[in-house]
Amino acid sequence: MQKVRNYYLTEFFFFAILVGRGETMLCKRTVKNQITLPKKIMEKFDKCEYFEVKAEADRIILIPVKLVGLKSNPLTAVRQKISKLGLSEKDIDDAIKWARNKK
Secondary structure, eight states: OEEETTEEEOTTTEEEEEETTTEEEEEEBOTTSOBOOOHHHHGGGTTOOEEEEEEETTEEEEEEEOOOOGGGOHHHHHHHHHHHHTOOHHHHHHHHHHHHHOO
16 A cells, blocks of 8 residues: 555555645546546646656656647658659659669
């Protein structure tokens, strides 16, 4: 048994999520390692869909993250350049074959 904030829990089935000013809520871990976070907590992160998860000592920490869209992806610039040049998939395949045979 592990003592977590006045709750005596078996480490395999439960853990407590600590919120804000010492407010504690209880969550249950399923056999598939999934948890449901309390609605009261998730309302504070209404627009957040993804969280970075890390373990520190005996705590699980969720950090809200914002995923960067494809517009800032480095490959987007390459795709736009290929599109502007009017290159087809066959043109790219031919260029790859040419480069690989040139030794």
